[in-house]
Amino acid sequence: MVSETFAHGAEPRAALPVEIQPIHPPPASFWRRVVFSTDHKIIARQFLGFGLFFLLIGGVMALIIRWQLGAPGRPVPLIGEWTFPQNHGAVTPTGYAALFTMHGTIMIFFAITPILIGAFGNFLIPLLIGARDMAFPKLNMLSFWTQFVAGLVLIASYFVPLGPAMGGWTSYPPLSTTVGQPGPGETLWTLALFIAGTSSIMGAINYLTTIVRYRAPGMTYFRMPLTVWGLGLTAVLNALFVPVVASALLMLLLDRVAGTRFFAAGLSIQTAGDPIVYQHLFWIFGHPEVYILILPAWGIVSDLLAFFARKPAFGYRRTALSMTAITVLSAVVWGHHMFTVGMTPLLAEGFMTLTYLISIPSAILFLNWLMTLWGGAIRFQTPMLFAMGVVFVFGMGGLTGLHLATLETDIFLHDTYFVVGHFHLTMAAAVLLGSFAAIYFWYPKMFGRRMNETLGVIHFLGTIVPLVLVFGGMLILGYGGHPRRLYDPSQYAYLRHLMPLNRDISIAAGVLGAFQLVFVYNFFVSLLAGKKAGENPWELTTLEWTVASPPPHHNFDRIPLVLRGPHVLGRPDLTEKDWLGQAEPEPAAPLVAAAKPA
Amino acid sequence: MLRFGMPPDWSLDGHRIDALIGLANGLVAFYFVVVVAALATMIVVFRRRPGRKVAYFDGSRRRDVWLATALSALVFVSVDVNLEVHADLDLHRHFWNFPKPEEALRVEIMPQQWAWNIRYPGPDGKFGTADDVVTLNDLRFPVGKPVLARLMSKDVIHSFTLPFYRVKVDANPGSMNEVWWQAEKPGTSEIACSQMCGWAHYKMRGTATAMEPADFDRWYAEAAAEARAGYDPKDTIAHWGWNWSSTGGDSSAGGETGKGTANVAPSPAASPLAIVPRCALASCRAL
Numbered sequence: 001m002v003s004e005t006f007a008h009g010a011e012p013r014a015a016l017p018v019e020i021q022p023i024h025p026p027p028a029s030f031w032r033r034v035v036f037s038t039d040h041k042i043i044a045r046q047f048l049g050f051g052l053f054f055l056l057i058g059g060v061m062a063l064i065i066r067w068q069l070g071a072p073g074r075p076v077p078l079i080g081e082w083t084f085p086q087n088h089g090a091v092t093p094t095g096y097a098a099l100f101t102m103h104g105t106i107m108i109f110f111a112i113t114p115i116l117i118g119a120f121g122n123f124l125i126p127l128l129i130g131a132r133d134m135a136f137p138k139l140n141m142l143s144f145w146t147q148f149v150a151g152l153v154l155i156a157s158y159f160v161p162l163g164p165a166m167g168g169w170t171s172y173p174p175l176s177t178t179v180g181q182p183g184p185g186e187t188l189w190t191l192a193l194f195i196a197g198t199s200s201i202m203g204a205i206n207y208l209t210t211i212v213r214y215r216a217p218g219m220t221y222f223r224m225p226l227t228v229w230g231l232g233l234t235a236v237l238n239a240l241f242v243p244v245v246a247s248a249l250l251m252l253l254l255d256r257v258a259g260t261r262f263f264a265a266g267l268s269i270q271t272a273g274d275p276i277v278y279q280h281l282f283w284i285f286g287h288p289e290v291y292i293l294i295l296p297a298w299g300i301v302s303d304l305l306a307f308f309a310r311k312p313a314f315g316y317r318r319t320a321l322s323m324t325a326i327t328v329l330s331a332v333v334w335g336h337h338m339f340t341v342g343m344t345p346l347l348a349e350g351f352m353t354l355t356y357l358i359s360i361p362s363a364i365l366f367l368n369w370l371m372t373l374w375g376g377a378i379r380f381q382t383p384m385l386f387a388m389g390v391v392f393v394f395g396m397g398g399l400t401g402l403h404l405a406t407l408e409t410d411i412f413l414h415d416t417y418f419v420v421g422h423f424h425l426t427m428a429a430a431v432l433l434g435s436f437a438a439i440y441f442w443y444p445k446m447f448g449r450r451m452n453e454t455l456g457v458i459h460f461l462g463t464i465v466p467l468v469l470v471f472g473g474m475l476i477l478g479y480g481g482h483p484r485r486l487y488d489p490s491q492y493a494y495l496r497h498l499m500p501l502n503r504d505i506s507i508a509a510g511v512l513g514a515f516q517l518v519f520v521y522n523f524f525v526s527l528l529a530g531k532k533a534g535e536n537p538w539e540l541t542t543l544e545w546t547v548a549s550p551p552p553h554h555n556f557d558r559i560p561l562v563l564r565g566p567h568v569l570g571r572p573d574l575t576e577k578d579w580l581g582q583a584e585p586e587p588a589a590p591l592v593a594a595a596k597p598a
Numbered sequence: 599m600l601r602f603g604m605p606p607d608w609s610l611d612g613h614r615i616d617a618l619i620g621l622a623n624g625l626v627a628f629y630f631v632v633v634v635a636a637l638a639t640m641i642v643v644f645r646r647r648p649g650r651k652v653a654y655f656d657g658s659r660r661r662d663v664w665l666a667t668a669l670s671a672l673v674f675v676s677v678d679v680n681l682e683v684h685a686d687l688d689l690h691r692h693f694w695n696f697p698k699p700e701e702a703l704r705v706e707i708m709p710q711q712w713a714w715n716i717r718y719p720g721p722d723g724k725f726g727t728a729d730d731v732v733t734l735n736d737l738r739f740p741v742g743k744p745v746l747a748r749l750m751s752k753d754v755i756h757s758f759t760l761p762f763y764r765v766k767v768d769a770n771p772g773s774m775n776e777v778w779w780q781a782e783k784p785g786t787s788e789i790a791c792s793q794m795c796g797w798a799h800y801k802m803r804g805t806a807t808a809m810e811p812a813d814f815d816r817w818y819a820e821a822a823a824e825a826r827a828g829y830d831p832k833d834t835i836a837h838w839g840w841n842w843s844s845t846g847g848d849s850s851a852g853g854e855t856g857k858g859t860a861n862v863a864p865s866p867a868a869s870p871l872a873i874v875p876r877c878a879l880a881s882c883r884a885l
């Protein structure tokens with residue numbers, strides 16, 4: 001090991017990552033290798049499988065919700081008789097409440113979080129910074145299995161008397177106390193989220209420690225791929241704010257099972273708890289949560305745009321710092337979710353102003369993304385298509401946030417489908433497209449084979465078009481004053497003319513769902529029959545592309561010495577190939593110099 | 599008629615919200631078109647072609663820093679400052695500029711799962727008396743006179759919404775909110791609940807009827823007479839309500855003080871801390 005250090009000629013300080021990461025042989029037993037593995041790459045696959053499974057469930061739930069809104073009271077095709085036997089196969093009002101509650105919960109905490117943060121955070125952080133594993137491999141394993149238990153508890157909540165949670169993913173008390181939901185379903189929901197939160201905190205501690213301590217020699221913070229920046233900032237937010245929601249969930253749990261009355265109030269219950277406190281605690285976490293989901297996607301998109309335009313990212317530092325600024329700001333804007341709760345005017349104006357400030361770093365991000373493409377030689381491969389899709393839908397979603405940040409206009413738009421459209425564009429559509437970009441991009445590294453490009457392009461087109469129609473349509477619904485979470489909107493006379501639009505949105509959602517089958521097919525068939533990927537199928541610079549696909553158990557035979565940032569692409573003096581790896585010595589030039597007789 | 603527009607606006611100040619939404623639409627559309635046009639241009643112009651050399655720059659030149667600074671400043675001033683100034687002016691001059699209670703029609707609204715309990719003070723102008731007019735899901739008010747409503751929920755959180763008057767405010771259990779609006783033309787529209795409040799949330803519908811003042815007065819007098827006739831002092835369940843005395847409106851009977859802070863947009867006449875639910879915990883027990 002000592003010689004390994006000297007081989008780099010690195011500083012003694014930089015030797016740390018080498019010293020603390022001896023090469024362990026891969027475990028021999030099946031259980032330790034595949035199930036209770038501490039290898040970040042295996043854990044990443046476990047998270048990916050877990051997340052995709054729940055994405056499927058959450059997606060089917062979304063389709064049933066849309067079925068009910070498109071054709072209220074009609075039996076759900078295929079599964080209706082099984083899921084709603086008491087109502088001739090049609091969604092019931094309680095079933096509807098359970099559906100959107102579980103859809104939101106599952107998508108956020110059990111699909112997107114495991115895919116983007118659990119799977120890609122795990123897979124990428126060590127590989128991209130040149131480490132052999134996470135700082136705490138056992139904690140990493142525990143993090144996955146904790147999340148797994150949370151998933152089981154959540155699923156179990158569907159099979160208890162009175163059914164699962166029905167208070168929305170926000171689960172506001174008193175509706176979420178026993179006053180509103182006496183059954184055990186809501187208790188299990190609270191418990192599941194609490195457990196999932198524990199898993200997120202474990203992951204966050206691991207990611208942060210790894211990034212701070214395990215960067216390869218020469219991998220300064222400003223040489224890290226922007227993907228790592230995004231994942232790292234997400235870990236900061238998770239570590240700081242999941243505990244806040246955990247405290248709220250714990251109090252809610254005590255209210256439900258121990259007879260405390262933290263959040264219960266009102267004439268019907270005769271106690272003086274304060275339900276508004278829950279809302280504050282929830283949104284202190286809840287607003288950062290949307291950035292928890294989007295920051296990894298931003299990082300990935302920032303890298304992919306540069307990689308596939310074959311030129312450096314424009315304003316790398318400003319991108320990293322803007323993401324950091326947004327991370328900081330995200331901690332102080334939660335009140336914009338509570339404008340109709342009845343805040344004092346000064347407080348509400350304060351939250352409005354702070355929310356507006358996010359425009360500044362966001363504008364810089366968009367400028368950087370677009371300018372990264374300027375002057376490039378863009379390769380329109382599937383990951384790039386999805387990355388550009390993120391820019392598009394996030395543009396739509398981010399801009400519509402202005403209507404909601406503005407106190408006055410939010411009076412009309414709050415809790416309408418405008419909000420549902422807005423947050424799906426940002427946190428569902430953008431994050432989903434970002435996840436797909438990541439899957440198409442790193443699939444070869446993860447599984448050693450490539451996914452089919454043609455099917456990828458079909459999947460992209462079949463996703464982006466209906467996605468924009470679905471969530472754009474929701475913006476229009478909200479503009480018409482359509483409240484969210486309505487089992488049957490046609491109860492209101494002023495919404496009846498919107499029912500055809502509701503139907504059209506549902507059709508688009510069905511198309512969206514159908515095209516996901518292309519992805520499922522491509523994913524599984526490529527596992528077995530995809531083209532062999534080789535080390536570096538995209539011809540890129542970052543460290544993960546210097547090792548085999550899939551990487552060996554210990555990732556790097558020798559910990560690389562990093563010489564430059566992640567985006568040396570298209571440098572004019574490069575002739576043989578248009579890129580220079582992060583740890584690759586300068587080509588020809590020194591040789592030429594040496595050859596010249598002095 | 600536009601199929602997909604906002605619902606009609608029948609209120610005095612709702613057009614301000616509509617105008618600001620219009621402004622936001624314009625600004626958002628402008629910047630969206632800019633982004634999409636830029637994206638489209640890049641896709642067409644800078645796609646890979648044989649022999650194409652990329653422009654190797656990383657945006658760290660001084661003029662790139664200026665570009666980023668100037669652009670973000672432009673966005674911030676043209677969009678955010680613009681919207682904020684409009685919103686603040688409207689809110690302070692109009693939406694938060696509450697009418698004096700004696701000039702307004704006062705109502706108490708206590709939603710419950712899944713209905714709107716509505717109480718008027720009756721001709722004597724005092725809440726908690728025999729002539730209080732109490733309705734269920736039937737809110738009526740005269741055209742041309744401000745309506746000043748106080749809201750507190752009986753059970754879970756509801757959100758009182760009048761789409762045609764651009765009104766939306768939560769009704770929380772345990773704390774009181776205040777809101778006002780004024781009808782500009784007669785007509786019947788709907789009360790909606792905007793906050794998920796249980797499985798029948800979607801059915802929590804009421805009617806909101808703006809009436810010509812003379813029609814309203816006639817209805818109000820009749821309803822008060824009926825209320826007086828049916829008044830039962832022992833029926834405590836019927837006597838919910840709140841103390842308005844802090845605003846000089848009336849001094850209600852009982853004199854209990856209750857728990858619960860009020861976080862409301864305060865009217866100039868009322869300090870929000872002085873608003874106290876009439877129903878103290880002890881007396882609530884009857885409910």
Ligand code: HEM
Nearest residue numbers: 062065100104107108112168169170427428484485486509
């Ligand atoms: C891509 C297809 C999707 C469709 C068609 C869809 C559809 C819907 C619909 C119709 C609702 C509203 C239900 C209602 O208000 O009555 C809803 C709610 C929600 N969705 Fe999605 N969704 C999709 C994906 C996602 C994803 C990927 C996420 C997460 C990142 C997500 C997060 C949520 C959340 C948090 C709610 C709110 C639940 C609540 O009101 O408590 N959705 N979705």
Ligand SMILES: [Cu+2]
Nearest residue numbers: 287334336337
């Ligand atoms: Cu927020």
Ligand SMILES: [Cu+2]
Nearest residue numbers: 756791795802
């Ligand atoms: Cu309600």
